[in-house]
Amino acid sequence: xxxxxxxxxxxxxxxxxxxxxxxxxxxxxxxxxxxxxxxxxxxxxxxxxxxxxxxxxxxxxxxxxxxxxxxxxxxxxxxxxxxxxxxxxxxxxxxxxxxxxxxxxxxxxxxxxxxxxxxxxxxxxxxxxxxxxxxxxxxxxxxxxxxxxxxxxxxxxxxxxxxxxxxxxxxxxxxxxxxxxxxxxxxxxxxxxxxxxxxxxxxxxxxxxxxxxxxxxxxxxxxxxxxxxxxxxxxxxxxxxxxxxxxxxxxxxxxxxxxxxxxxxxxxxxxxxxxxxxxxxxxxxxxxxxxxxxxxxxxxxxxxxxxxxxxxxxxxxxxxxxxxxxxxxxxxxxxxxxxxxxxxxxxxxxxxxxxxxxxxxxxxxxxxxxxxxxxxxxxxxxxxxxxxxxxxxxxxxxxxxxxxx
Numbered sequence: 269x270x271x272x273x274x275x276x277x278x279x280x281x282x283x284x285x286x287x288x289x290x291x292x293x294x295x296x297x298x299x300x301x302x303x304x305x306x307x308x309x310x311x312x313x314x315x316x317x318x319x320x321x322x323x324x325x326x327x328x329x330x331x332x333x334x335x336x337x338x339x340x341x342x343x344x345x346x347x348x349x350x351x352x353x354x355x356x357x358x359x360x361x362x363x364x365x366x367x368x369x370x371x372x373x374x375x376x377x378x379x380x381x382x383x384x385x386x387x388x389x390x391x392x393x394x395x396x397x398x399x400x401x402x403x404x405x406x407x408x409x410x411x412x413x414x415x416x417x418x419x420x421x422x423x424x425x426x427x428x429x430x431x432x433x434x435x436x437x438x439x440x441x442x443x444x445x446x447x448x449x450x451x452x453x454x455x456x457x458x459x460x461x462x463x464x465x466x467x468x469x470x471x472x473x474x475x476x477x478x479x480x481x482x483x484x485x486x487x488x489x490x491x492x493x494x495x496x497x498x499x500x501x502x503x504x505x506x507x508x509x510x511x512x513x514x515x516x517x518x519x520x521x522x523x524x525x526x527x528x529x530x531x532x533x534x535x536x537x538x539x540x541x542x543x544x545x546x547x548x549x550x551x552x553x554x555x556x557x558x559x560x561x562x563x564x565x566x567x568x569x570x571x572x573x574x575x576x577x578x579x580x581x582x583x584x585x586x587x588x589x590x591x592x593x594x595x596x597x598x599x600x601x602x603x604x605x606x607x608x609x610x611x612x613x614x615x616x617x618x619x620x621x622x623x624x625x626x627x628x629x630x631x632x633x634x635x636x637x638x639x640x641x642x643x644x645x646x647x648x649x650x651x652x653x654x655x656x657x658x659x660x661x662x663x664x665x666x667x668x669x670x671x672x673x
Contacts, residue, residue, distance in 0.1 A: 298545050300589060300598055302557045302573055309590065309599035313613070314606055316566065317629075317670040321654050324362045326663055331356055331364040336632060337667065338383055340624055341390040344412075348383040355386075355395065357412045368414025376416040378408045387436055387624075388412070396420070396442075396479070398434070406482075422482045425449075426475075433515050434477070435522070435623040438537070441476045441485055443522060445514040449473040450493055457496060467492035474514075474524060474535075488524070489541055495528040495551065497558065499576050509576055513561025513617035517626050523617065525561040527551070532562045532571075545569065545591075560586070561617035565627055565672040567594050570601070572616040588614040605668075607651035608633075608641065615670075629670040635660055 313319065324347065326332050333349035333356055340346070344365065347356040353371035358364055370377045380400040387396040394417060397408045405422040426432075426446050434444040450473060456464035474488035497509045509527075516523040521536040523544075530547040547559040556576040563570040569591040577585070588601040603613035613631065621630045633651075639660045641647050647655055654666065 297543055298591070298596060299548050300545070300559075300571070300573070300591070301548050302555075302587075303549070306589065306598050306600050308602050310602045310604055311590065312604045312606065313670065316568070317672045319605075319607070320669045320671070321651055322360070322362045322667045322669060323654060323658065324358050324664060324667070325364055328364055330367055331358075333664065335383070336665070337621070337630065338386050339388045340621075340630075341388060344388065344390055346386060346388045346395065348386070350383065353378075353381070355410075355414075366413045368410065368412075370408075370410065370414055370416065375419075376408070381408075382432075385432065385434060387434065387442070389436065398432075420479070420482045422477065423484055426477070433623060435515055435517065436479075437476055437522075440479060442479050443488075443515060443535075444475050444477050446473050446475060447511075453493060454496065454498060465494050465496055467494060476539075486539075488535060488539075490524065490526060490533070491529055493528050497528065497551065497576075499556065509558060509574065512558075513563075513622065516561060516563050516617040516622040517624060518564045519626055523562050523564050525559065525617070527558045527560065530559045532559065534564075545571075547573065563615060563617040563622055563629070564593075565629070567592060568672075569593060570615040570617070572614070588616055590615070607647060607649040608638075609646040609648070610641070611646075627672050629672070631668040631670065633666040633668055635663060635665045638666060 324331070324345065333347050334351040335348050337345050338348050343360055345358040345360065347358060348354070349356060352369060354367060354369040356364070357366045371379065373379045378397045378399065382398045382400055385398050388394070389396075393411045395410045395412060397410065399406055399408070405424055405426050407420040407422065409417040409420060411417060425448060426444065432445060432447040434442045437443040449471065453464045471492040472487040472490045473493060474490050476485040476488070477483070478485055499509070512525055512527050514525050518534070520534060524533040524535050524541075526533065530550050531543050532545040534542045534544045536542075545562060547557070549555050551558055558574045558576065560572045560574045570588070571591070572586050572588045575585040589598055590601050591598045601614050603615060605611055605613055615629060635658060638647065638655045642652065642655050658666075
């Protein structure tokens with residue numbers, strides 16, 4: 269394992285160094301050069317995707333909620349009501365199905381759960397609820413009606429921090445990004461450990477974990493995290509760049525983002541890992557631009573780049589790009605929705621929603637903004653018809669689902 273990982277790290281460095289020039293050869297890895305002023309391209313959303321608007325019914329008081337969709341399957345939306353710590357299940361057309369609340373500190377309850385990281389397996393009717401960093405390394409598993417099924421104990425190194433992500437990989441395993449690896453490196457570095465960001469055995473933050481007994485099945489052979497992306501300012505203060513869209517589902521498997529080396533990888537269902545895109549120049553103190561993930565759908569790759577600013581406000585500037593895989597051209601995004609005149613939209617990978625969609629995307633449209641747009645006569649079509657039936661004071665936001673052609 270050690271020899272294999274060292275060879276992989278060596279080849280990755282050589283490969284990325286060779287791709288960092290402005291001269292692109294036919295067999296080179298595609299890249300985005302943030303020094304270039306890419307032209308803007310207007311994309312009419314209905315030209316590349318089918319659009320569906322969904323409002324989750326709130327006619328039954330038991331299904332009122334404060335929050336949003338945390339997981340979706342072919343037939344079901346899973347919603348968490350953050351005001352009551354309840355789980356609500358809706359059909360894909362927005363009708364209520366079931367609801368339960370097992371919040372508490374008992375052996376069959378959940379306490380301080382990571383709501384944004386829940387996973388629902390519709391085939392087995394199992395909802396995986398991970399506990400937060402303070403509650404321990406385990407997940408509680410329930411049915412969609414709240415029946416307690418079992419506890420899944422995870423390795424002690426797998427504490428679910430704010431940036432951790434996990435998704436269903438297959439019937440037996442979960443693909444996990446373990447943010448505790450990065451957190452541990454940062455803590456050690458702040459304590460004076462100069463070797464904190466050196467490669468170590470089994471150091472990959474991407475792992476496959478058994479959904480049967482919680483054991484690590486294997487590590488994804490991703491280059492180790494050797495770059496600290498946190499920014500220092502003032503007299504020893506520092507900021508973290510926040511969470512990234514480390515995992516996004518795609519037709520061939522999963523898109524994995526490693527901003528520490530500004531590279532996007534394709535992790536196929538056969539467990540092979542291939543770099544498919546990177547950014548130049550690489551991140552440095554003089555060029556604090558980070559590749560923030562990639563969504564690969566149809567003939568397009570949608571991505572965003574973040575610039576970290578060296579100040580206490582933790583300011584971050586974002587630019588959204590789209591790459592045409594057939595021509596290799598890159599543009600700045602300008603997404604147009606015909607039903608919503610004047611609305612600015614961007615498509616990019618983000619961890620909560622793109623981890624369960626393969627060829628689909630989700631927008632949350634603020635109902636208050638929609639009502640204002642209705643008054644200004646900026647809505648049309650099915651969106652206008654739906655908004656006309658909703659009450660801004662009592663109804664929730666509208667979800668727009670984009671299925672790429």
